[in-house]
Amino acid sequence: MEVVKTTSAGHAKKLASTVDFSTCPDGIICVGGDGIVNEVLNGLLNRDNQKEAISIPIGIIPAGSDNSLVWTVLGVRDPVSAAIAIVKVTLLCYPDCTK
Numbered sequence: 001m002e003v004v005k006t007t008s009a010g011h012a013k014k015l016a017s018t019v020d021f022s023t024c025p026d027g028i029i030c031v032g033g034d035g036i037v038n039e040v041l042n043g044l045l046n047r048d049n050q051k052e053a054i055s056i057p058i059g060i061i062p063a064g065s066d067n068s069l070v071w072t073v074l075g076v077r078d079p080v081s082a083a084i085a086i087v088k089v090t091l092l093c094y095p096d097c098t099k
Contacts, residue, residue, distance in 0.1 A: 012036050016043025027057030029086065031079075033064015059086035 002023060006012045016028070016039065030037045037060055044053040060070040061082045076082050 006032075006036065006039075010039065012039035013043035013046075016040045017046050018043075021052060021056060024056070027059060029059040029061060031061045031063050033062070033067060034069045035064070037069055057089075059089075061086070 004015060006015070012030070012032075019028075028040060030040050037058075040058065044050075044056065047053045059082075060073065061079050062070040062077055063079060067077050070082055071077050074082055074085050076085060
């Protein structure tokens with residue numbers, strides 16, 4: 001597992017557009033608000049290997065001011081519940097969450 005802290009606007013998009021998928025075989029977890037998730041999704045969708053990029057599982061742990069996206073997707077707003085939901089989904093589909 002690698003933890004990367006973004007340093008500026010657009011940094012998460014740049015990281016997602018260039019990440020070597022072999023370094024994150026289980027997926028990408030975004031910790032932040034709706035903006036960080038937006039950047040990661042846009043970075044993945046801007047890749048040449050878009051088909052592979054959209055198969056990467058993405059988890060969201062809310063740490064923003066509103067967290068509307070994670071509320072809509074998971075029905076939770078607190079970070080602990082979101083983390084538990086990510087773990088449950090991972091355990092259900094392990095070892096291959098892409099199927």
